[in-house]
Each structure stands twice: as structure tokens, then as C-alpha cells.
Amino acid sequence: MSDKYSIDNPLTLTVGNxxxxxxxxxxxxxxxxxxxxxxxxxxxxxxxxxxSLEKVAIWLFIIGSAQFLIRPTIRLLAHLHIQRAPDSR
Incomplete structure (x- = not known):
């Protein structure tokens, strides 16, 4: 296999510890x-x-829906944290 394939292989991922x-x-x-x-x-x-518990159910759905906003926030924070991490190379 030539060096070109080992360098440009899109499946090769080098990340630090x-x-x-x-x-x-x-x-x-x-x-x-x-x-x-x-x-x-x-x-x-x-x-x-x-x-009789309809209001409780509605609040559980609201909490779950609000927590859906947390998902992209976690991803954004992870992305920003990784950008600040020192390069291991």
C-alpha cells in the first residue's frame, strides 16, 4: 500500500489522550x-x-421538552472544550 493511502485515509483519526x-x-x-x-x-x-393527574403529566412533558435543549448545549460545550485542549502532536 502506498503512503498516499495511509495518509489520506478518511478513516484514520488521530486525537490526543x-x-x-x-x-x-x-x-x-x-x-x-x-x-x-x-x-x-x-x-x-x-x-x-x-x-386527575393531567397537570403532572403536562409538567413532565414540559421538563422533557426543556431537557431536549440541553442536548445541543452539551454538544456545543464538548466542541468548545475540545478546541481548547492542547494538541497532542
């Missing part, structure tokens, strides 16, 4: 956020079955 740690931490935060979004919407759906 610190960048990998940063990415993993933000990924875990994102997964936890997604878990809570699912929990709010599932709870809201079940509570919605009881007419």
Missing part, C-alpha cells in the same frame, strides 16, 4: 441526559392515563 477523555465524559453526560428525557416522557405518558 486528553481529547478522548473529554469526548468520553461529554458522551456519558449526553447519555444520562437522554435517559432522563426518556424517563420524563415515559412517566408523563403513563400519568396522562389518569385524568
Amino acid at each position: 486528553e481529547q478522548l477523555i473529554i469526548r468520553r465524559r461529554y458522551e456519558v453526560i449526553s447519555i444520562i441526559n437522554d435517559f432522563f428525557i426518556a424517563l420524563w416522557f415515559l412517566s408523563g405518558s403513563v400519568v396522562f392515563l389518569y385524568p
Whole structure:
């Protein structure tokens, strides 16, 4: 295989150890956020079955919807954090 293919291979990714740690931490935060979004919407759906608890269900949906705003915020913070990380090369 020539050097051209080993250098220009789009599947080759070189990142520093610190960048990998940063990415993993933000990924875990994102997964936890997604878990809570699912929990709010599932709870809201079940509570919605009881007419007397309709307001509680609505608030659970509002909380879940607001938490959807957290997802892009986590991604943006991760991106900014990685940009500030020192280059390992």
C-alpha cells in the first residue's frame, strides 16, 4: 500500500489522550441526559392515563421538552472544550 493511502485515509483519526477523555465524559453526560428525557416522557405518558393527574403529566412533558435543549448545549460545550485542549502532536 502506498503512503498516499495511509495518509489520506478518511478513516484514520488521530486525537490526543486528553481529547478522548473529554469526548468520553461529554458522551456519558449526553447519555444520562437522554435517559432522563426518556424517563420524563415515559412517566408523563403513563400519568396522562389518569385524568386527575393531567397537570403532572403536562409538567413532565414540559421538563422533557426543556431537557431536549440541553442536548445541543452539551454538544456545543464538548466542541468548545475540545478546541481548547492542547494538541497532542
